[in-house]
Amino acid sequence: MNDLIDRYVAEVGRHLPDKLRPDIEREIRSLLEDSLEDRSKVAGHPPDEAMVVTLLKEFGAPQKVARSYAPPRYLVGPTFFPTFVAILKPVVIVIGVGILISFGISVSRPGLTLPEIGLILLQSLASFWQAALMFFGILTLVFAILEHTTPGGEIKEADWDPRKLKPVTPEATRVSPASLLTGIVLNIIALFLFNVLGNRLGLYIYDGGVWHFVPVLSHVFFLYVPWFSAIWALEIVLYSWVLRDGSWQMTSRLTSAGLNLLGLILALVMLTGPSIVEVTPQTLAALQGVGLTDDVVKVLETVFQIAYRVVLVFVVIGKAVEMSKDIYRALWKPEA
Amino acid sequence: MKQNPILESIVLELRRGMLVLAVMAQLEQEQYGYSLIKHLSERGLEIDQGTLYPLLRRLESQGLLESAWRLDDPRPRRYYVLSSEGRKLLPQLKEEWNQMVTLMEKILEKEKDQ
Secondary structure, eight states: OHHHHHHHHHHHHHTSOTTTHHHHHHHHHHHHHHHHHHHHHHHTSOOOHHHHHHHHHHHOOHHHHHHHHSOOOOSSOTTTHHHHHHHHHHHHHHHHHHHHHHHHHHHTSTTOOHHHHHHHHHHHHHHHHHHHHHHHHHHHHHHHHHHHHSOOOOOOGGGOOGGGSOOOOHHHHOOOHHHHHHHHHHHHHHHHHHHTSGGGOEEEEEETTEEEEEEOBOHHHHHHHHHHHHHHHHHHHHHHHHHHHSSOOHHHHHHHHHHHHHHHHHHHHHHHSSOSBOOOHHHHHHHHHTTOOHHHHHHHHHHHHHHHHHHHHHHHHHHHHHHHHHHHHHHTOTTO | OOOOHHHHHHHHHHHHHHHHHHHHHHTTSOEEHHHHHHHHHHTTOOOOHHHHHHHHHHHHHTTSEEEEEESSSSSOEEEEEEOHHHHHHHHHHHHHHHHHHHHHHHHHHHHHHO
16 A cells, blocks of 8 residues: 555656655655545544555546646747747758758769669658758757746836837837748758768769769868857857847847857958868869869869858958947947 | 536636635644645635645745644654744735625625626
8 A cells, every 4th residue: 555655656756856856755645644544534444455546546647746846847938939840840841852952963863773762762861860850959959048048038017118118110119030030040051061061061073974072171171160150059049039039139239249240250260270171182083083184173272262262251241241230230229 | 516617717716816815824823734635624625735735835935834844743744834924914915805805795796786
């Protein structure tokens, strides 16, 4: 009989947070034993198994009892869940489309046998599963951090003043969820691309009915990946925050300016530091393997060296402009 | 008797606010969980442990109750009693309750007359 109570109390405890468990277990046991003693007095005989079973059934299922003690715990709570789903769905579709295109390119090679196509299909499915799962994991992590760092949203009555409410103009009242969501999705795709598929970034040359992969990024480039990944991750957190608040505030504008400044500094370091593209002997061999002469390879390398620097110059300019806009809006036009 | 789920949920809501006062009123003298359930039951108010204990914890976290485990009883029991803060608040709550009852009687009486 006591065994049933032990098992019941342990099962309730299994569904409780560690911090509350010992105290609540002790309390439930005490209550159960008091109730049992009382029933046994009324029945005029010592407690038996049937009596314990009836009592425990009246108490209710262990999960239900545990739930009444501990508030529900969420990784992504009801406030953030709609945004979470709104981001998850389109990105999973984009990943699916990307993998589908990659599958299409892979099976376009002539002379593939049916088992080979089957194998490529399986590999594509595995890639989709891996990518979707990883994206889901990153997104859940970002939202879990938001969930546990965002204040409860209770507004102190004394803190608000109707006269300080924002003027009602279409531009000023709310942010554009579409642009923020697009920003979040693009950052997540970029994170995935550079962190998971980084070693597959390079040139793809179609020759002799086959796609040849030629790596062009140097090891220096991969030293920067954690840094710009961190900036992108912080941007995702910022955009999600603004999405939840429904408007840009001075603090979010200044945070955005800070992130743009970090991006600008990183782009400057990349621009002035050692080259992020290189033609290694392997690259050279690969390029020659697809029929390119030494001269063409040299020209290509020069083009790459110039092209990435031009791109970085644009990034620096873009970041500087964005940062200035953020600071202007934060300090002089907070409602815009 | 209460078959209608909407009726049940409204009654549950009405009871929820009342239970706080009922429990606090019983805890001017210290009591352990089971004795409190019995006391309330004898006065016609049935309350299950799944409602009572979370309520006691909430009132304790609000500083209205104090609790202590007592090990000299036949089995370890947690005793609850009103804190000084709770004692100060109880008469005010009773007053609020009486006003609500009077108000509701008036409102319901008016409904009957119409």
